[in-house]
Amino acid sequence: MVTGGAGFIGYHTVKRLTEEGLDVSVIDNLHNATALEELKKHGVKLYIADIRNLGELKILMRDAEAVLHLAALIDVEDSFRNPYLYHQVNVCGTVNILEVARTYGSIDKVILASSAAVYGEPDRVPISENTPLRPISPYGLSKVIAERYCKMYHELYGLNVLILRYFNVYGEYQSSEYAGVITKFIERLLEHKPPIVYGDGRQTRDFVYVSDVVSANLLALKSKVDFGIFNIGTGRAVSINELATMLMEMVGLRLKPVYLPPRPGDIPHSVADISRAREVLKYYPKVNLRNGLRRVLEWYKSRQHVH
Numbered sequence: 001m002v003t004g005g006a007g008f009i010g011y012h013t014v015k016r017l018t019e020e021g022l023d024v025s026v027i028d029n030l031h032n033a034t035a036l037e038e039l040k041k042h043g044v045k046l047y048i049a050d051i052r053n054l055g056e057l058k059i060l061m062r063d064a065e066a067v068l069h070l071a072a073l074i075d076v077e078d079s080f081r082n083p084y085l086y087h088q089v090n091v092c093g094t095v096n097i098l099e100v101a102r103t104y105g106s107i108d109k110v111i112l113a114s115s116a117a118v119y120g121e122p123d124r125v126p127i128s129e130n131t132p133l134r135p136i137s138p139y140g141l142s143k144v145i146a147e148r149y150c151k152m153y154h155e156l157y158g159l160n161v162l163i164l165r166y167f168n169v170y171g172e173y174q175s176s177e178y179a180g181v182i183t184k185f186i187e188r189l190l191e192h193k194p195p196i197v198y199g200d201g202r203q204t205r206d207f208v209y210v211s212d213v214v215s216a217n218l219l220a221l222k223s224k225v226d227f228g229i230f231n232i233g234t235g236r237a238v239s240i241n242e243l244a245t246m247l248m249e250m251v252g253l254r255l256k257p258v259y260l261p262p263r264p265g266d267i268p269h270s271v272a273d274i275s276r277a278r279e280v281l282k283y284y285p286k287v288n289l290r291n292g293l294r295r296v297l298e299w300y301k302s303r304q305h306v307h
Contacts, residue, residue, distance in 0.1 A: 001064040003027045003051055003097065004071030005044070008174045009113065009166075011035030012210045013068060013217050018042045020218070027051065027060055028071065035173040051093035054100070061100045066109045068217055069097050072143075076117065076265045079139035090142035091149070098153040098161075109160040110150065111220045116167045116206075116233070116270055118144045125204075125237065126273035129165070129229050137265035147229070154227045162220040164213075167233030167272045170292065171210030172299040181240060182207065182293065185247050186300055194255035195248070199262035201241035206233035206271040209292035212285040219281040233272030234285045246290065250297055 002017070004010040005026030011034070017024045025045040030036065039046065049056045051071050061067065072090050073079070079086045094112065101107040117140035118133045135141045150161040170182040185195040216232040244257050277283040287295075 001025050001027060001061055001066070002068045002070060004069075004113075006030060006033035006036045006039050006046065007070065008032075008034050008171070009169060009210060009213055010070045011039050011173055012171065012214045013070065014039060014044055015042060016214045016218060018044060025060070025064070027057070031073075032175055034175040038173070051096055052088055054096045057096050057100050058103070061097075061107065062104060064104075064107050066111070066221055067097055067101060067107060068111045068113075068221065069094060070113045072113065074115070074139065076137045076139045077263060079137050079142070080264055083138035086138050086142045087145075090139070091145045094146040095149050098149060098159065101159055102153060102157045109162070109221065111217065112146060112150050112161065112163045114143045114147055114163050114165045114229075115140070116165055116231070116272065118147065118165060119270075121267045122270070125269050126235060126271045127231065128273040129231055129276055136267070140265075151227070160226045162223065162225060162227070163229040164216055164220060164232045165229065165272075166213055167206040167208050167231065167270065169208055169210055169213050170296065172296060174210075180207075181205075181243065182247075182296065185244060186297060189247055189251045189253060189255075190300060190304065192253065195244045195257045197240055197244060197257045197259050198266060199240075199259075201244065201257065201259065202239055202268075203266065204237040204239050204269045204271060205243075206236065207238060207243070207289055207292070208233045208285060209287035209289075209295075212287055215286075216277065216281065216283050219283055223281055225280060228276075228280060230277040230281060230283070231272040231274050232277060232283065233274055234289075235272055235274045236289070237269065237271035238289060243289075247293060247297075250293060
C-alpha cells in the first residue's frame, strides 16, 4: 500500500514497484495528485481516501503486507499559515497508519517518508542522523513527531518501521505548488525570465533525483532491518547560485537572477551524510545533478509541445 501514490514521489515509486511485479494499491485524497493520469496507466488499485480517516484506512489496508507512507503536506511556507492542518495530516495521519498496522497482523513493515526539515539549522554539515532535531517550521515539527510515533510503535508493539529523511528531491511530475527551487527555476527559464533567488544564493542544498529516492524506498522495503532512520540524499552540496548558473547554461540563456529577501524557515546549509544508508541499505545514488536536470528539462519541454 502506497499512501500519496498519485503525487510526485509516490507515482515514481508505484511505477517502479509495479515494474518489479509487486501488487500495489494506492491511497490518495488527490489534494496534490500531480501524476494521477499517469498512475491510471499502471493498473494499480487507487482508493480515493484521506489518511485522517481511521475507519476508512482500516477497511482499505486490511490486506496490505507493507505500507510506504508518502502522503503528507510538505509546503514549509504554508505550514506557518496552517500549523493545525499540518499536525492533522502529518501527525494524526501517520498515527492512523501505525494504528492500522498494529491492529492487522498482515502488515509487516511501515516506511515513513520524513524530511531533512526535522534538523532545522544544523551545527555542522554534512548532517548525520544523530544531529539534534531542532525544526524551525510547523512542517519540520510535524515530521519530528511523526518519527517519534514510529519509534514508539516499534518499541511498544514490535512494529517494523524504517524512516527515510529525504533531502531536496526533484524530478518529473513535481507540482509547482510544492515545487522545489529546481521546478521554479525551470518554469521561469523556459519563459525566458530570470530565476528568482531568495537570499544571497550562497545557501547550499543536497538535490537528489527522484529515481534515487525511489531506489531508497525499495531498498527499505526489502531490508531485513526492523527499525532504522536514514538520510536519503547524494552527499553533495550545491549552492543555489551554482544551480541557477547550471540551468541557464543548459537552456542557453544568460540572465541575471533576481534576488529577493530570504523566506521564513530557510536554512543556510543542508547536505546529507548518507554513510548509514550506504552501509545498511546499500543505497548508492546514481544520478548526478547535471544528468538529473537534463532529464527534467527534457520532460518540461516535451510537456510544452503537448500543451
